[in-house]
Amino acid sequence: MLVRSVMNPSVKFLLVLIISIEIACKASLVTNLIVIIFCLFYLLIKKISLKDLILLIFVPLIGAFVVFATLYWFSSTPDHYSAWVLSSRIYVYVLSIACVAHTTTSEELARSLEQNLHLPSKFSYGVLAALNIIPHMKMSVKQIRTAAMMRDVYLNFWSPMLYFKAILAAISSAENLAQGMESHGYVEGAKRSVIVQIPISKKDWLIFGLLLLLFNLCLFFL
Structure with missing residues (x-):
């Protein structure tokens, strides 16, 4: 392609x-x-x-x-x-x-940096993973605040408890993402074929x- x-x-x-x-x-x-x-x-x-x-x-x-x-x-x-x-x-x-x-x-830029400027694949895939996980993190924060409000606790954006729970959710998402990449055959340092050529x-x-x-x-x- x-x-x-x-x-x-x-x-x-x-x-x-x-x-x-x-x-x-x-x-x-x-x-x-x-x-x-x-x-x-x-x-x-x-x-x-x-x-x-x-x-x-x-x-x-x-x-x-x-x-x-x-x-x-x-x-x-x-x-x-x-x-x-x-x-x-x-x-x-x-x-x-x-x-x-x-x-x-962002996907085009990450792929281009990997193919044309020879940046490590773990960098480009890491950037893409981080960008794609942002919407899920926003949803997680909303769910955390909603669950707290149901217990009559309002978490402001400066609340340490909100950030602590968000960090825990991010760690869980990172582990799931790593498992998902491994299950799709991603191996760090291994030579990979190019599906989208830039x-x-x-x-x-x-x-x-x-x-x-x-x-x-x-x-x-x-």
């Missing part, structure tokens, strides 16, 4: 990682704004929901405002440019990661190189 998207998940991950590192090392407000506009345009093309788009714009606003206020209003030597650069970086990080998350499922094509590297080149031209010459 072959899975293809606009760009290989591992290549997208590497592109965002390199851009994030370069943005952190060199200050360029113009480049930050270009990346932000590009990410918003890309998300709109990929038909992101209005609710998710609003969250991506307004949730990071709190952190961006705090950074701007700290460097501009509450600094002994106010620096208008640095305040805008550092606050805009928050949006660069959030929106660039959103571009990867919106177009790549290859890297020349087109992926071409898009990667072109976007990285354009980004660096903006970063160092604008």
Whole structure:
């Protein structure tokens, strides 16, 4: 079975990682704004929901405002440019990661990291197991709170008893998951066949190189 998207998940991950590192090392407000506009345009093309788009714009606003206020209003030597650069970086990080998350499922990314970047299979399967068990843990917490309320005991989200019972449920789920993986033939370190192939094509590297080149031209010459 072959899975293809606009760009290989591992290549997208590497592109965002390199851009994030370069943005952190060199200050360029113009480049930050270009990346932000590009990410918003890309998300709109990929038909992101209005609710998710609003969250991506307004949730990071709190952190961006705090950074701007700290460097501009509450600094002994106010620096208008640095305040805008550092606050805009928050949006660069959030929106660039959103571009990867919106177009790549957790399963695709985990499989791609295993096949393309040669990460250990126990890492990719562990990530998938952790992500898939989250809904069951949420249900377990609801059941714990409901059972406590039936005994006229209300467990708040900061209640130690709630977390203790949740940890016990997680340990039980982990044991069941380990048994399930072993029963399906999973052996750590053993060579496994690939059911879902996520290859890297020349087109992926071409898009990667072109976007990285354009980004660096903006970063160092604008």
